[in-house]
Amino acid sequence: MATMNILVAVCLAYVALLFGVAFLAERAARNGRGGWLSSPVVYTLSLSIYCTAWTFYGAVGYAARSGLEYLTIYLGPTLVMVGWWWGLRKLVRIGRTQRITSVADLISSRYGKSGALAVVVTLLAILGSTPYIALQLQSVTLSFAAFAGEDSLTPPFGDRNATAFWVAVGLALFTILFGTRNLDVNERHPGVVIAIALEAVVKLCALLAVGVFVVWGLAGGVPQMLARIDASALTAFQPDGGRWVALTFVSAAAFLTLPRMFQVLVVENADERHLRTASWAFPAYLMAMSLFVVPIAVTGLELMPAGSNPDLFVLTLPLSQGREGLAMLSFIGGFSSATSMVIVASIALSTMVSNHIVVPLWLWLRGDQEQGALGAPGAGGDLRQLVLLARRLSIAGVLALGYLYFRLSGGGAALAAIGLISFVAVAQFLPALLGGIFWRGATRTGALTGLCAGFVIWLYCLLLPSFGAGILPQAVLENGLFGLTWLRPEALFGIAGLDPLVHAILWSLGLNTLGFVIVSLASFPTPLERLQGAQFVNVFQHSQTAQGWSGGLAQTEDLMVMAQRILGPASAQDFFQAEAARQGLKGYLPEPTPEFLQRLERELAGSMGAATAHTMVAQSMGRAMVSVDDLMRVADETQQMIEYQGQLEVKSTELARTARQLRAANESLTQISVQKDAFLSQISHELRTPMTSIRAFSEILRDSGGMDEAARQKYAGIIHSEAIRLTRLLDDLLDLSVLENGQVSLNLREGRLSDVIDQAIAAATAAGTPLAIRRNPLAAAITLCTDLDRLVQVFINLIANAQKYCDAPRPELTIAVSVRRGRAIIDFVDNGKGVPRAQQEMIFQKFARVSDMKAGGAGLGLAICREIMARLGGTIAYLPGQGGGAFRVTLPLRAADTGPDRRPDRGPDHAVDLPAEPLV
Amino acid sequence: MTKSVLIIEDEPNIVEAIRFFLIRDGWQVASHGTGDDALEAIRAQAPDLVILDVMLPGRSGMDILADLRADPATVALPVLMLTARGQARDRDLAERMGVSRFMTKPFSNAEVLDALRQLMPD
Known part of the structure; x- marks a missing residue:
């Protein structure tokens, strides 16, 4: 029990360290001292959340069960990083220019900011990630149990569920604290990133330490180790070519589409040059992680009693040798792998849930009865609160789902199996994702069709059968749905004999891609889809974009009211002021040019996702949605500009800017000349009015005899107060004149x-x-x-x-x-x-x-x-x-x-100020 | 028979001064302080003569004058216009609109009385 207490203490100390690091990093980033936080090394290390507890513990188990096949899990990402980094660069560039917040946001944004697609992707991502999160909870729980020195298959001290529960609660707390501290425009979380980078180092060191111990401590050196490997049953496994290809492909796809991977790869990316470093450093990291997998598996099989869970060799091997310190390190490594994955996954999922489900739902619910809600005064920032609350609740919800799955599944299945099911689920995003960034012909309907087809097949052929006869009746497994043999979940269309996993990958991705391509070809994209498609596919040609709000419709002031509620008053005012300055105007209200509206929408998208931001701008513009003709016109213009008139574009922007300035100056001049006329009659009026009373009453006092004393007093009083009014007016005029001439010295x-x-x-x-x-x-x-x-x-x-x-x-x-x-x-x-x-x-x-x-x-x-x-x-x-x-x-x-003689710098409107002379 | 005059002017002190010397001269005096409902006040009280300020809250004296001259009932109503703006342009405009007399502020009490007597001979 003493060991257990130490273990808990070490865990808590480690978590406290993570808290501290995350906290310091957040503070450094906020104070602008966070340059080192966004270095290529940190970026590479943050990518290592690809290696979860599944990789940490499960790879050894995988090797013990199936030989070298575990390598496919590392091979996929390596191929992507080395061979496809230009594609990654495109993905990252799109993510940055479009302010993409998640994989769901990317797909929805590409296909015309479609809300439906975002919802489908979000749901699929949740379904795919829940078992994965459960897996992490399970691995932490199992490793606790192993430490307790008991058989890991029976409940350890206390309640195993309690362990999982408290781990889940702790992770939710950490994620909420650092993942939803504020609504960053870029959806970046420097604190979280630095914490997971630290965890990446910890888990690598732990695994290497165990490996070194096994090779040099237990086997006695490299030659002896190689001899043992040769002698073991591991080499007897015949590699299955089909499985190898399929698994490599799925892990490559999952590397791109897993919500957490997309989060670190694209969303948290601060500089696309980091990809260069990561393209060799990350494969090197993976290689180091896989280096000792086989030695540990071989030695574990040899030394551990028959029936031990090979998934835990990394931990139980040092324990059985009495190396408690090493086991502790290994435990912390596994703990790191599990926690970092859960944290990032729940941040990514909560962003999707709140941006694509909660907020749109809320807008939709309020949209009709409270159209004016966006313009309601005085309620600044409550939308931000809503979004933050939605994120926090989503994080708790995601972890609760993971915990629930853990309870329901009983924590029995081998780690690798669960991981692969998740991989195949998120791999369904691949056709829509790749099609979206490389093929302009891809359409929303096509993407929806493909996703739904792949999703259904994944559910039917892989997820449901994985529960055994629990959910799908045995009859369906053996004879197919409705007794139709061609609908057997593991042999669709009568193609039997394939490995169930390969079978599911083949059919789900195959039909997904087929549906996507055929329906895309058959359907016609909406104008917005075409515009977005052009921007995604040609992201390198034009990072400057046009997707068309036609100007003049929106009331900038309404937009400002809305922006203040989403971005916060300070940032919104800064943004509007900068935009006005960019147009050459003063003050806080730029003209609602298409360029401005687009930048505003993108700014908002950083906080709420593209589809929602689009809807909000649309709502603020009095539901004046862009007409198809407008969009087509903008599309044509844009296309022409890009192709023929890159230079002209710059000039015409300048011209428009000058024209705007001229127009503003002209308006100001006209107004002032009207006012100059009014000025003389005004000053005349202001001076003559009190003088009229003074003259009239003094004549009365002079000419009218026989007035009573009270009336005389009263009229003298009026003369007096009107004289004071006159003096005050002259004082004001004098004050103004002195100020205008800069003759006043400051005290x-x-x-x-x-x-x-x-x-x-x-x-x-x-x-x-x-x-x-x-x-x-x-x-x-x-x-x-x-x-x-x-x-x-x-x-x-x-x-x-x-x-x-x-x-x-x-x-x-x-x-x-x-x-x-x-x-x-x-x-x-x-x-x-x-x-x-x-x-x-x-x-x-x-x-x-x-x-x-x-x-x-x-x-x-x-x-x-x-x-x-x-x-x-x-x-x-x-x-x-x-x-x-x-x-x-x-x-x-x-x-x-x-000083009294220097006039301070004055804006252009002062140049036409009225002369001060008539005042004095 | 006493003649009635309606002063349409928003500065209370000026109203009080004019009221004082007109009552002394034997006029029956009423006053009204806003421009937007001045026309109604004139129609309701049907004075023999109107003293009209140009800068009134709600409606300009010029507009009120135009309406008076457009209405057959008041087309001949004598109107003495007072203005503190004192620009020739205002005077021209008022005369084109058919003002009976135009005086700038500050005025001499005696001149106002003279003007009224001329507009309303006994």
Whole structure:
């Protein structure tokens, strides 16, 4: 029992180490110090999750049972890595340009972002992976039992199921912690990758150590070992040519299509040049893993008592020789193999389940009754939460399924058999996958047909018979379905005599491919399929793409609302701002050009899969799906551009960009010239109105005798307050003029942002209509060095504006503070109707008022704010898409004093600003 | 018989000043502060004369004037227009629309009274 306790302690310590490594790697990656995390070596090592517990323990068992056939499992991937790395490169490039999140996403995306295909692939992947996960749980459980020193076929200490259960729970926890920490745009998990790379090293070392012990410790050297191998029964096995070819082929296919392999090979790939290293390093790793398999098997058969489970020789051999330390290492190696596989497999499966089943279902359920849900204000980020929750639940679900299978299957079957059944299941993706990236004629219907055919045959010929007479009645096994002998599961169409595995591979993949090709040829692809097909097949010719949202239909602001909920407000705003800048526009709202919509869709696809992202963009565009004609036009244009006009494309992009800039400048000029006219009459109006009252009442006081004292007092009071109003207006004009001429010197001081906000709130709310203010003083507890008084002035203005213009029944203002890249960002968001799109830029002009409602001011406030912020090295802008009136103030944490004579850099719209002279 | 005048103006202080010296001069004075429903107020009160501001909340004085001149019932109603914008263009526009008198703010109380007396001889 003491050994058991040590074993558990070692396990826990090892897991703690993995936690630590994963945690540190995540942190390094987040802080941008993670360069070494994405090295070719780490990439190669992460590929080694191909070697699961099945390989670690099972290969020896396989060799003991069937001789050298176990090599086929290594041969397939080696052939792929060495002979087909150009194909892998294409796969990885497609994965990166299309932001592919899983094998289901790839296939669905290629065939016109088909939801149905994604669901089929996801279900098949779950079915294929569940037994595999069960297998890992079983191997950990068996190895525990072996350590307990008891016969591994009888339940060891306590309950064997309990062991499997706790292993499953622990793995779910680890995976949820590091696999769903955040919704990465790239679906990469640096913490997990580095942990599995570490596990790859551990399992290799463990297996090599056992091998070295067997060859030099037990056999006494290489010549003696070779002699023993010659003498053993292993060499007597006659290799079955058919099985060799079939198994090599299936393992090569599975290497590409296993969800976990696709995850590390394509999704987690940070740089396609890593493939170069992996193309020789990974086969070398496989070779090292298989080096000692035969010696261990031969020695195990020789030394261990008859009837011992050869699947556990790696562990029981050192144990029987009293080498507890080595056995412990070997145990940890097996443990590593099992855990790394389960972690990555459940991440990959949960991504598929949440992206292709849960989220689309949710969208579909909400889609009809709550069309406006996407544009609903104030609910930022709840979709992210949904996706994360779906992932976490899926991970738990996948592991629960694995555990369930383990309980139901009783954990008896030989490891290798289960593994091969899984391989054949996922190999069914191969025709659709390869056809998708090499054959433009492949269609969605073809892919569906092939997948379904292969799936049914796999189920009938391989999975169900593997349960023995448990599920398929003996009569069906012997006489075929409905008594039709040509439907016998192990001899379809009367072709008997084949090995059942080869038989199943032949028929399932054969009919799969046949169905895929014939139906593809017979069916006509939709325009979207053709476009996607062209992009996948010709991925190297054009990494720039076109799949056509026609511009002008979408409201960019709606898209921004949606993007904020999926990508998070900060990334979404950055993305929109960058896109606007790319089009040569200022602010946060780019024009909805097809290129922009496409990039947005791809950005979203990184979080939710291509099919879902497509649907979401479609929904936000008011369900204005692209018409077939639009797509055909875009397709033709794209094709022509690619073939004949690569150069012209660049130029026309530039032209369009210049034209957009010109149009924006022109609009701005026209608007400003209209405003310049309005300016003179405005200033006249603002000055003459108080003067009218003053003149009229002073004439009354002068000319009317016999007024009573109360009336006299009252009229003198009016004259006084109107005079003050006039003064304040002149002060504002003067302030603005001074600011515009850059003659003001800043009074830079250090202070806390929260104090500045306090001061502004106190000043603004002392008089004026009540307004509920929501803020988080902790977030604002940052120190600024700037002109604090001027900043207070800006904040007062914004709060006062909310008081005046917020038209909600219960006006509310949220002040949110964040710091990014050395700049403080302060958002003032109210719950009113906000500023209409057309006026969002105009409100910063002098005398601009949103409504004709006289709200007291002269319309100079925001113009002054803008000048102040420019002087402080910051900005003030209207922030669209927040569900209310929203202003964003940004400023550097430390302002540089530009001196009174230098005007700060100003944008092009300032060049046509009105002259300041008439103001003073 | 006292003559009635309706002041359509949104600045309360200006309304109060005009009201004061018109009452002293023997007028019957009413006032209205918004532009969008000014036309209804004029029709309901049927004053002898209207003092109309140009920049009104809801609707411009120019539009109100155009409507008054389009309606046979008010086509001849004397309208004194007051504006704080004081541009020649505004005056031209108002005169083309058939304003009776056009004055810029700030005005002299005496001039306003004179203008009203001219528009409404006894």
